[in-house]
Amino acid sequence: MTVTIYDVAREAGVSMATVSRVVNNNPNVKPQTRKKVFEAIERLGYRPNAVARGLASKKTTTVGVVIPDISNAIFAEVARGIEDIANMYHYNIILCNADKKKDKEIRVINTLLEKQVDGLLFMGGAVTEEHLQAFRTSNVPIVLCATTDEQGAIPSVDIDHEAAAFDAVSELIAKGHKSIAMISGTLQDPANGYARFQGYKRALDTAGIAYNEDLVRVGNYRYESGIEAMKYFLELADKPSAVFSATDEMAIGAIHCIQDYGLKVPSDISVISVDNSRMASMVRPQLTTVAQPMYDIGAVSMRLLTKLMKKESVEQSKVVLPHEVISRQSVVSV
Amino acid sequence: MTVTIYDVAREAGVSMATVSRVVNNNPNVKPQTRKKVFEAIERLGYRPNAVARGLASKKTTTVGVVIPDISNAIFAEVARGIEDIANMYHYNIILCNADKKKDKEIRVINTLLEKQVDGLLFMGGAVTEEHLQAFRTSNVPIVLCATTDEQGAIPSVDIDHEAAAFDAVSELIAKGHKSIAMISGTLQDPANGYARFQGYKRALDTAGIAYNEDLVRVGNYRYESGIEAMKYFLELADKPSAVFSATDEMAIGAIHCIQDYGLKVPSDISVISVDNSRMASMVRPQLTTVAQPMYDIGAVSMRLLTKLMKKESVEQSKVVLPHEVISRQSVVSV
DNA sequence: CTGTTAGCGCGTTCAA
DNA sequence: TTGAACGCGCTAACAG
Numbered sequence: 001m002t003v004t005i006y007d008v009a010r011e012a013g014v015s016m017a018t019v020s021r022v023v024n025n026n027p028n029v030k031p032q033t034r035k036k037v038f039e040a041i042e043r044l045g046y047r048p049n050a051v052a053r054g055l056a057s058k059k060t061t062t063v064g065v066v067i068p069d070i071s072n073a074i075f076a077e078v079a080r081g082i083e084d085i086a087n088m089y090h091y092n093i094i095l096c097n098a099d100k101k102k103d104k105e106i107r108v109i110n111t112l113l114e115k116q117v118d119g120l121l122f123m124g125g126a127v128t129e130e131h132l133q134a135f136r137t138s139n140v141p142i143v144l145c146a147t148t149d150e151q152g153a154i155p156s157v158d159i160d161h162e163a164a165a166f167d168a169v170s171e172l173i174a175k176g177h178k179s180i181a182m183i184s185g186t187l188q189d190p191a192n193g194y195a196r197f198q199g200y201k202r203a204l205d206t207a208g209i210a211y212n213e214d215l216v217r218v219g220n221y222r223y224e225s226g227i228e229a230m231k232y233f234l235e236l237a238d239k240p241s242a243v244f245s246a247t248d249e250m251a252i253g254a255i256h257c258i259q260d261y262g263l264k265v266p267s268d269i270s271v272i273s274v275d276n277s278r279m280a281s282m283v284r285p286q287l288t289t290v291a292q293p294m295y296d297i298g299a300v301s302m303r304l305l306t307k308l309m310k311k312e313s314v315e316q317s318k319v320v321l322p323h324e325v326i327s328r329q330s331v332v333s334v
Numbered sequence: 335m336t337v338t339i340y341d342v343a344r345e346a347g348v349s350m351a352t353v354s355r356v357v358n359n360n361p362n363v364k365p366q367t368r369k370k371v372f373e374a375i376e377r378l379g380y381r382p383n384a385v386a387r388g389l390a391s392k393k394t395t396t397v398g399v400v401i402p403d404i405s406n407a408i409f410a411e412v413a414r415g416i417e418d419i420a421n422m423y424h425y426n427i428i429l430c431n432a433d434k435k436k437d438k439e440i441r442v443i444n445t446l447l448e449k450q451v452d453g454l455l456f457m458g459g460a461v462t463e464e465h466l467q468a469f470r471t472s473n474v475p476i477v478l479c480a481t482t483d484e485q486g487a488i489p490s491v492d493i494d495h496e497a498a499a500f501d502a503v504s505e506l507i508a509k510g511h512k513s514i515a516m517i518s519g520t521l522q523d524p525a526n527g528y529a530r531f532q533g534y535k536r537a538l539d540t541a542g543i544a545y546n547e548d549l550v551r552v553g554n555y556r557y558e559s560g561i562e563a564m565k566y567f568l569e570l571a572d573k574p575s576a577v578f579s580a581t582d583e584m585a586i587g588a589i590h591c592i593q594d595y596g597l598k599v600p601s602d603i604s605v606i607s608v609d610n611s612r613m614a615s616m617v618r619p620q621l622t623t624v625a626q627p628m629y630d631i632g633a634v635s636m637r638l639l640t641k642l643m644k645k646e647s648v649e650q651s652k653v654v655l656p657h658e659v660i661s662r663q664s665v666v667s668v
Numbered sequence: 669c670t671g672t673t674a675g676c677g678c679g680t681t682c683a684a
Numbered sequence: 685t686t687g688a689a690c691g692c693g694c695t696a697a698c699a700g
Binding site for chain 3 (some may be wrong): 336338339340350351353355356357358382383385386387388389390392393
């Protein structure tokens with residue numbers, strides 16, 4: 001039923017090795033026979049079988065990427081960066097959603113490895129011992145993308161989340177704010193959660209502002225949780241004059257909550273966050289936020305992976321990309 | 335280096351056929367030998383090679399899905415529906431971004447087919463003759479997801495975009511609006527573009543409202559293009575009293591543009607759209623929009639594909655899911 | 669420049 | 685209930 005390389009060989013009157021050569025762009029083929037082969041391919045509608053090829057060559061020219069949540073704009077942007085570089089190097093990517101669940105992450109890593117991907121890009125939350133366990137059983141390179149492991153054993157590319165948060169909060173402090181609330185992610189999440197919280201505390205600390213537990217709420221990164229958290233702050237006897245949100249989406253929730261209470265951003269309360277997702281410009285007032293170079297994180301990590309796959313030497317296996325605060329309209333001096 | 339089924343066989347003191355049986359849950363294995371084999375697998379850290387398996391069995395338990403734009407929330411939601419059902423039936427999915435470009439779509443379809451996926455889910459814009467061409471060369475089932483082909487030759491699941499637009503505009507008309515502008519998608523896009531535009535015209539027509547070319551702008555589905563289009567309308571001598579946007583994101587752009595002009599939604603201008611993406615509730619005022627059951631479109635199309643892959647008979651290969659207008663805060667009577 | 673020949677790792681008869 | 689042997693479609697030496 002399906003036409004194989006043998007059929008093409010017969011049709012073109014050559015051996016299968018020759019067909020294989022022209023399909024793989026091997027230069028050692030007389031232009032004339034190459035032409036004959038191409039014609040036979042055309043006539044028969046031959047389509048190379050990537051599975052057989054993968055088995056024979058032990059390469060699949062595909063890299064697996066595990067993404068925590070496909071409907072999260074941040075990760076989608078990272079994925080675009082990955083994609084573009086992958087295309088450039090002629091790798092296909094197979095994207096697997098892991099739903100932010102650890103066991104699904106592990107499962108997905110394993111099926112990807114079973115499928116014999118040539119490399120793996122892991123973006124996700126915490127990198128636990130179980131993850132490392134799964135990674136260790138791999139004989140293809142792996143790079144962490146928008147995450148890091150504690151020990152720094154695995155190549156990774158990310159920003160410095162702690163510093164990004166520090167800079168965001170310092171921006172607020174520079175504008176004269178003293179009562180600064182935080183909408184945090186879960187502290188189990190080392191990057192977007194814990195590290196950003198640490199940055200918040202350090203900024204307060206270096207400014208000599210006392211840390212106040214009542215001014216911190218933990219959200220789940222969603223819009224609604226930003227609203228919930230903000231509601232809590234607005235019911236406080238001493239309302240904060242500014243809010244730092246661990247992510248844009250929660251910040252937007254906070255802004256709308258403030259507005260729903262009849263207050264104004266930024267004149268009544270300033271809001272800043274980290275991410276600079278596309279949504280940051282899609283609110284009024286537009287969100288002041290620390291830009292995380294999502295696309296670049298994807299691109300650089302993919303580039304790093306290609307080097308690893310080709311066994312080229314890499315000067316640095318832990319790369320930290322710069323962040324930058326983008327001033328828009330949601331922060332004002334007090 | 336890598337441990338194969340032979341290694342396991344030797345370690346367990348059985349033949350490779352037996353190992354294959356236990357790995358594939360074949361019941362014809364004595365419990366005791368099964369146990370021995372499992373232990374050997376454990377000891378050696380054996381991981382079945384899906385590529386070899388695919389070659390031998392001619393099945394990959396993988397379905398390819400081509401997605402037009404991974405950073406579009408609508409498609410991401412469809413993808414979740416696909417995912418969930420795929421998991422339920424033990425298929426892996428390999429997601430390929432096609433960047434909304436026709437040639438990339440074709441290329442991606444071909445590589446997916448080369449990779450011997452067991453089935454293909456295509457979501458995208460227009461289904462051209464070239465697409466059909468590529469589909470015809472496939473010997474695995476294909477279903478269109480959130481699109482349809484003109485001739486209806488290929489199984490598909492979608493909503494009735496024309497009717498959805500008609501209902502949206504009719505909603506406006508029912509509220510007394512007579513001057514209704516439209517922010518359309520490109521007319522080359524049969525579903526989100528052309529069909530929705532047709533629905534707009536038909537609604538006007540059945541209400542006896544004359545169609546006015548000046549009240550239609552074509553956007554590119556992005557926020558900014560919603561702003562641009564709205565700007566145009568606001569500069570008109572006769573400003574419309576309501577706007578119908580082909581998608582939520584452009585509608586949000588329109589809302590913000592109106593607000594930036596110092597006008598109010600909905601008291602000055604009403605806005606309605608189609609999609610009901612998560613963002614619809616993430617604006618003030620919250621967006622009134624026609625709900626497209628994105629998740630269900632994904633789920634149903636994947637379910638349909640599983641049937642096709644198992645060669646089960648399907649009663650209906652063209653399925654049209656219902657839509658519904660969701661009233662929120664952006665539309666008011668005039 | 670071209671053809672022959674081994675496998676790649678596994679599923680699957682067919683016998684035993 | 686188990687094993688031996690063949691073949692899936694292709695790449696990669698090796699010869700010529």
